[in-house]
Amino acid sequence: MSSLWKFFTSLRLTVWLLGISVLLVFLGSLAQVNEGLWNAQARWFKSWAITTQVGNFRIPFFPGGHLLGSLLLVNLLAAHFKRFKFSFEKFGIQLTHFGVIVMIVGQGITDHEQVESFLGFEEGESRNFTEHHRDAELVFLRDKDADTDEVVSFPEDLFKPTGLFSKSKLPANLKHEKLPFTVRVLEFGMNGDVLSPATVKTMAERLKTALATLDGKFSSAETLMPVAEIDVANVERAMVWRRAMKKLGGSNDELLAEVKRRAADPKQATELMAAVKKQFREDMLGAFKRAGEQARKFGEPRMGPEMQFVAELEEAGHLADAEKEEARATNGSGRGARIVNRAEVKDDKMGRNFQWAVFEILEGGKSLGTWLASSRLNPQEIEVDGQKWRVQMRNERYYLPYNLQLVRARQEVYQGTSQAKIFASRVRILNANTKEDRATDITMNNPLRYAGLTFYQSTMGQGERGPGTAALLSALSGRPPSDFVDMEEKEGGRNSGLQVVGNPSMLAPYTGCLLVGFGMLWQFLFHLTNFLAKRAGLPPPGFGVPHALLPLCALLIMVPDVFIAWIAIKNGTFFALAVVAVTPFIRGVLAWQVWRGKFLVFAMVLLLAPTIIAVPFALKYQETHGSMLWPVSIAQFAAFLGIAYVVFSNRPSSSTPAHA
């Protein structure tokens, strides 16, 4: 045990851990290139160990952020416990370490408890839930009454193939006391297209027809010139010809003349025909594939996934496979649907994932069939034991005990550019519990903090026309609304997306930084005071003498904190709350020493420095924080004068410290 104690209290361990942490930050930052921001953070920093897949096993090969952070914390606490001895001279160092502890613990809490989600709504729409950006949930819903659903939700973590040693934990049995059945998840995909077999066949037929037409069009060299003359009149088709010609090294300056010249030579004609045909085919298949990507990003065209699928089959030479049937699910709207796995989207800016799962419903051990759930499918009905349930795969939801309504979304760009000038959402908070009904503005750098959540302006949709503008101006001016349609369109956005962050340790980084900062300032000033005192022949920082004025000075040091606390609680000011969490402790220690008549010279310096710093801030932020900064500055200066009076009126004749 003593060996373990020695290990955890060792400074060498600290140095090793810090060194490995630097390496982790370096590797984790590099990993973001391939893994994307979110995945790299989760894998490298929000994990206990970084693993790699070897066959069917996940092998840890590097300590994760959580492990290093935890060991650093244990090391720091153990070392303090072993060596800690309160000393006013070294209070700054202790304060700094305490700040580091607050930051580590705060980050740990953030990693475990912070929930980031998204709230998107249209003007006029109310929402009482937010959705996770990436994570899906398999939900089973049942009518409780006309307005309410009973919901049983299984987050994807419960059936997604992860784990330390196992590549897959499927099939996964999901049970809940509210459900009269067991859900056995057989397959899961992070991102997949669910294809309608009928649409696949239709698209395959269309592609076949188009390819056959292409074959017919370029079946003989004689048709080359007539086809070119027709195609050149069409800009897009002309571009295909030009691309093909460029690949052959031909001139595009006079396309028709070049085609005519080549058509005259049988060999060149055959080459050109093959090149143009190939180019048309490539472009056609490319357009089919892009349709799939667009459908995943924008929801349109609806047939996009099927178009991409058949294009990929054609490229692989398996277009005949479009006729094949799949029977992954035997029930529901996903019955017979084909599933094509797509690469997981790792960067949220590049789109989203469409998770899917095939699951079996078991009632008393007896299978009732299999279903396919996907973010692309609507809720499907399942009847078990007379109970009607609906099942759906959707982004994980977090319900709020209040409603937020988007009153107005505003989007303005700098004139002549597409650069955002203003993204602003006016939202109405409708909280039946607190009887609140108030509107507030959320702009790009001014989030809404409400009930433990922070709502940041994230996206803005340029929808159709802003409602009501034309009607309003028409009513005001007596002119027809058509006169104002342009204004409505310029004016803009119709929907807004808010990033919602819930973090119980939101203040930890602020308080931690403040503690570290104050600690360093304390330590620096103590040494500076000592140095200057020696040079100027003044009493040392530890000089002290009891005096009746000192308790009053101590109170003056503490009073502004009471005021700031009152303002912070009253206004809920974020920064003030962070200050309130830190400064009373530091000021309390200082005031205690002053009350006792100790360390008076240092107290003078320590009070003077922040007072001088605070005054320009108080002047600059007169309208916002002036009400808090002025009382602090004045009280501190008064305390400084009081202590200075005591020091200089009791100054010893020599520079010998009066306080040992």
Place this chain on the structure above:
Amino acid sequence: MTLPRLKPTPLLCALAFAAALTGCDRKLPRAYEAPKDRPFVPPKETAHSDDDGHDHGKKPPARAEEKVWRPALTWTLPAGWKDAGADAANVGRFAAGDASVAITALTSMEGKETILVNMWRQVRKQEPLEEAEAAKLLKEVPIAGAKGMMFEFADEKSEKPSRFVVAFIHRPEGSLFFKIQGPDAAVTAQKPAFFEFLKSVKLSESSAPAPAPEAKGWLGELPAGWTQVPPGPMQQAKFSVPEKDGAKAEVMVSVFPSATGGTVENVKRWRGQLKLAAIPDEEVAKLAQPLAGAPEGSIIVDLKNENRALTGAIVPRDGQWFFIKLLGDAPAVAAAREAFVKFATKLP
């Protein structure tokens, strides 16, 4: 530097503990009750009807019908004001000497105050202001016991100086606008009374849906067989004309304080309503014929496309523009044309 020496057993225990934690952070199943998902129905975009004689631009996607907010208001009328009654577009209208006052209830414009100022500047061909500058033009004003806002514009340099004051308050159901406009001197003289009027307004807590417009009695002479029917939004009056062998047609009257784009633009709109192909403006201008017997500048135009026809008249009178339209099946329009011309030339 070497790590401090440690016996293997506790080190292994610590590593095993860390490895075991790798599987942590798993979420758990949740059961809860939640409101049912309802498809969102956006607010209705405009109170205009398709056939009010005006172009509504690109049509928005079909949306579910929503009741138009029509608040129940009471007020104390300042001395010298005359109540001109509500109409389909306004909750109230008043004559204040030479100035006119209107109360309009619309979709909520909350959060759009500075944009509103700039939009109005654009209407007046003035450069838009920065948001902070536009905000300075907004002043607080008490309305119906609550804090409202107002802004004001004056055309002092024009030959006939005019002034325009808009005050508004927002409610969850929508925004309520109070407007006074007219000659500069008249509006300036009535402003104190206008502000007193705003204070006196009382807004009922319950907002009733807009009542169906009633067919008010037409003060002028009606041709034989014409029947007055409830007007559509922004229409002053509407009439059905006698059928002709099953063919039907209607007459719609709208009144605006300006020519709303002029003859050519209005004739183009009417052509659009009949789905007639676009033609050059010079050709459109030729279609309009002077309307004999009506005030100077009045025109009449006859349009036809297959079995649909439209006869339209624009009559400027007393600073107002009357837009009168006979629209329907071609036989009924032809049969009613003569009566329509008489009607258009003898407006009340």
